[in-house]
Amino acid sequence: xxxxxxxxxxxxxxxxxxxxxxxxxxxxxxxxxxxxxxxxxxxxxxxxxxxxxxxxxxxxxxxxxxxxxxxxxxxxxxxxxxxxxxxxxxxxxxxxxxxxxxxxxxxxxxxxxxxxxxxxxxxxxxxxxxxxxxxxxxxxxxxxxxxxxxxxxxxxxxxxxxxxxxxxxxxxxxxxxxxxxxxxxxxxxxxxxxxxxxxxxxxxxxxxxxxxxxxxxxxxxxxxxxxxxxxxxxxxxxxxxxxxxxxxxxxxxxxxxxxxxxxxxxxxxxxxxxxxxxxxxxxxxxxxxxxxxxxxxxxxxxxxxxxxxxxxxxxxxxxxxxxxxxxxxxxxxxxxxxxxxxxxxxxxxxxxxxxxxxxxxxxxxxxxxxxxxxxxxxxxxxxxxxxxxxxxxxxxxxxxxxxxxxxxxxxxxxxxxxxxxxxxxxxxxxxxxxxxxxxxxxxxxxxxxxxxxxx
Ligand code: SAH
Numbered sequence: 001x002x003x004x005x006x007x008x009x010x011x012x013x014x015x016x017x018x019x020x021x022x023x024x025x026x027x028x029x030x031x032x033x034x035x036x037x038x039x040x041x042x043x044x045x046x047x048x049x050x051x052x053x054x055x056x057x058x059x060x061x062x063x064x065x066x067x068x069x070x071x072x073x074x075x076x077x078x079x080x081x082x083x084x085x086x087x088x089x090x091x092x093x094x095x096x097x098x099x100x101x102x103x104x105x106x107x108x109x110x111x112x113x114x115x116x117x118x119x120x121x122x123x124x125x126x127x128x129x130x131x132x133x134x135x136x137x138x139x140x141x142x143x144x145x146x147x148x149x150x151x152x153x154x155x156x157x158x159x160x161x162x163x164x165x166x167x168x169x170x171x172x173x174x175x176x177x178x179x180x181x182x183x184x185x186x187x188x189x190x191x192x193x194x195x196x197x198x199x200x201x202x203x204x205x206x207x208x209x210x211x212x213x214x215x216x217x218x219x220x221x222x223x224x225x226x227x228x229x230x231x232x233x234x235x236x237x238x239x240x241x242x243x244x245x246x247x248x249x250x251x252x253x254x255x256x257x258x259x260x261x262x263x264x265x266x267x268x269x270x271x272x273x274x275x276x277x278x279x280x281x282x283x284x285x286x287x288x289x290x291x292x293x294x295x296x297x298x299x300x301x302x303x304x305x306x307x308x309x310x311x312x313x314x315x316x317x318x319x320x321x322x323x324x325x326x327x328x329x330x331x332x333x334x335x336x337x338x339x340x341x342x343x344x345x346x347x348x349x350x351x352x353x354x355x356x357x358x359x360x361x362x363x364x365x366x367x368x369x370x371x372x373x374x375x376x377x378x379x380x381x382x383x384x385x386x387x388x389x390x391x392x393x394x395x396x397x398x399x400x401x402x403x404x405x406x407x408x409x410x411x412x413x414x415x416x417x418x419x420x421x422x423x424x425x426x427x428x429x430x431x432x433x434x435x436x437x438x439x440x441x442x443x444x445x446x447x448x449x450x451x452x453x454x455x
Contacts (some may be wrong), residue, residue, distance in 0.1 A: 003047070005030075005047045005428040009060060014041040017096050019413075021105070021441030025057070031351035032057045036078060039086050040066030042046040043373060073125065080147050081154070083163060083439035094118040094435060097443040101412045101433045105353045109416030110348035111248060111423065114432045118356035119293055124438025127287045128164045129269075132200045132253055133258045135179070135186035143179045143186050145172060145199070152324045153189065164440060166209065171235050175212070176201060182405060187217045189249070190395070195221050198253050202267060202278065205288035209239045213280045215246050215253060217429045228261055239263050242280045254281070259340075271295060272323045277346050281339040283316040287436040294408065294434045294444055295323055302406045304328045308378035309355040311402075313363045313393075317346030318356070320381050320408070325356045327378070334366040364393040371396035380405045382397060388414025395422040401425070410436075417447055 005027065012025035014037040023155035025045060031399035034045050045057040053427065068089040076257040083095045094117070097364025121127060127421040133145045136155035144220035160258040161169060179186070185194030198215040198362055212231065214221070221227060221243070231238055240263025246255030258265075266279040269288065272295050277411045278284045285291040298320060304310060312452035317340050325331040325348075333356065334342050359366060363384070370377065377400045382389060388411065400422075405426060409415035413420030419428060426449035437442045 005055070007047065008045050009046045011042065011063070012045045012057070013064075014039050014066065017100075019100060019441070021096070021131065022056075023059075025232065028053075030031065030055060034059050035081075035084065036087055036252065038066040038068055038092075040064070041069065050440045051115060052389075056382060058379065062207055062238050074160075076156070076158060079149070080158065081150055082147065082161075082265055084441050085439045086162075090120065090124060093438070094120045097433050097435060101415075101431060101443060104416045104427075105419065105431065107416065108413055109420040109423070109442075111416065111419055112338075115433065118433040118443070119290070119297070120435040121287075121289060121438055124435070125162045126164065126166050127289060127293050127438065129168075129205060129288055130200065130202050130284070130286050131161075131168045131172065132198055134198050135176075135191050135196045137186060137188070141344035143176060143184075144194075145176055164417070165201075165203045167237060171210065171238060172199060173200055174235050175231070178227065182223050184222055184227060186436055195448055200244075200253070200280070200283070202280075204267045204269040206270045207216065207268055208237070209269075210237045211240050211242060211252075211263075211267045211278075211280060212238045212241045213244050213258075213333055215244045215255070217245075217247055219243075219245055219257075219259075239267060240265055253348065270393065271319055272299075272320075274322050274351050275347065276317055276319065276322075277343055277350065278317060279339050281337060282343050283340060284338070285436065287318070287438075290434055290436045290444075291319075295320060295435065297432050297434060297446045298406050298408055299323060299327070299387060301432075301446060302379050302381065302404055304379055309376050310379045310381065311367070311377055313380065313382045314365060314384045316340050316360055316383075317351050318334050320383060322351060322353060322356060322378055324379075324381065325353050329355065331356045332359065333357070334361050334363050336360070336362055364390045364396070367393055367396040367400070371399040375400070377402040378404065379406065382406075383408040384414075386411040386414065389418050398422065398425050401451060401453075403451050407447040407449065409445045409447070410442065410446060412443065419447065419449070422449055423450060427452045 014023040016024040021034040042061040043062035072086035105111040189193040200213040241261040245257040279449045310328045312333040315335040321333040323329045341360040348356045381404045430448040
């Protein structure tokens with residue numbers, strides 16, 4: 001069948017959205033995924049390719065429009081691919097995210113609970129406080145920045161992005177001008193010449209502070225003093241400049257080595273009334289408006305009592321734990337990345353919080369030790385990376401038996417898998433999706449689990 005349908009065009013109707021926000025169409029019982037097609041759309045679709053047994057198509061012409069289809073703000077969304085929902089009504093996107101969480105919990109967790117309506121933004125534009133862009137050259141040899149064309153390392157130059165912080169975008173433009181003027185070359189993977197690989201910019205939401213990180217092939221950057229002087233003069237918004245060296249041939253953007261070229265090496269921002277110092281290597285949520293809502297939801301769910309001992313696992317720079325410390329007797333946090341733990345310690349001091357302890361460790365190893373020593377734990381916050389937690393972590397959590405577990409997740413699939421384990425002793429009380437990534441298919445979820453057994 002496959003050979004006969006590839007590169008042919010069919011009239012298809014979109015009936016659903018996949019977990020990556022692609023339109024789902026059916027062709028004689030066969031599923032075809034089509035980007036930028038939404039439920040209710042109907043039109044001509046060319047079947048482009050087959051990957052891992054699944055068919056993918058390209059929408060050529062629409063004949064029936066989904067009632068939720070809108071004019072996109074961004075004209076390059078199809079090429080960029082960052083915003084799968086630029087052409088979809090935001091309200092419909094929020095409902096899609098709610099349904100996605102419910103579906104995954106049912107499918108992978110065998111959990112059939114009501115999922116609350118997704119909390120979203122008023123208007124999901126310019127919300128992202130972190131930009132990372134690759135640098136390269138155009139046909140005329142000029143330095144440009146942009147996004148990688150899907151599946152390649154060719155750079156498509158970009159102008160305005162409606163997701164990222166506007167200040168950061170202006171800095172990027174100026175930085176690119178400086179590179180061209182000084183003749184500082186982007187690194188070229190093929191000829192292995194040049195030095196600049198990426199720029200990363202982090203902006204503070206509440207303060208006028210901006211961090212610029214230049215990711216370079218080696219420590220040496222030609223005309224470094226002139227570069228630093230130009231940035232200081234032409235981009236005074238940049239309050240700290242950091243160099244990161246990444247000599248590896250890899251898709252990972254940041255290398256291991258950081259050098260502060262000026263300023264303190266971190267920026268400060270605040271969340272739920274607590275100040276945070278954020279250095280280049282530390283994880284920090286990218287949507288400041290929705291992060292406050294996310295954490296507030298987590299706190300409301302936890303209902304921490306004055307005498308509670310709280311663990312913040314996978315703590316990053318200690319955001320959740322430090323916010324919780326105002327309500328708890330004691331908060332312990334554990335995080336793998338050393339810089340983030342150092343930030344957490346600094347953050348506790350800066351906020352005059354003395355009932356908070358930050359540990360650098362693997363969260364599983366740490367909680368296993370706590371379980372072995374039968375330490376007291378009343379509330380557990382866990383916010384693991386996309387791959388979720390580990391079976392050992394979960395069994396140690398079950399053994400410690402806190403009265404409540406608040407699971408913050410950025411991946412409903414691994415959330416469902418982990419909840420399936422926890423539900424042996426805990427009831428899934430509330431599931432609240434929060435839209436941290438408007439226009440993208442990712443969704444953040446806060447889950448409240450309360451203990452059902454007495455042991
Ligand atoms: N709760 C924080 C961070 C969440 S992101 C916040 O809201 O900002 C997940 C964090 O888990 C990252 O900081 C990552 O460095 C950390 N992490 C990843 N694997 C880990 C492990 N095995 N043990 C402890 N922390 C880990």
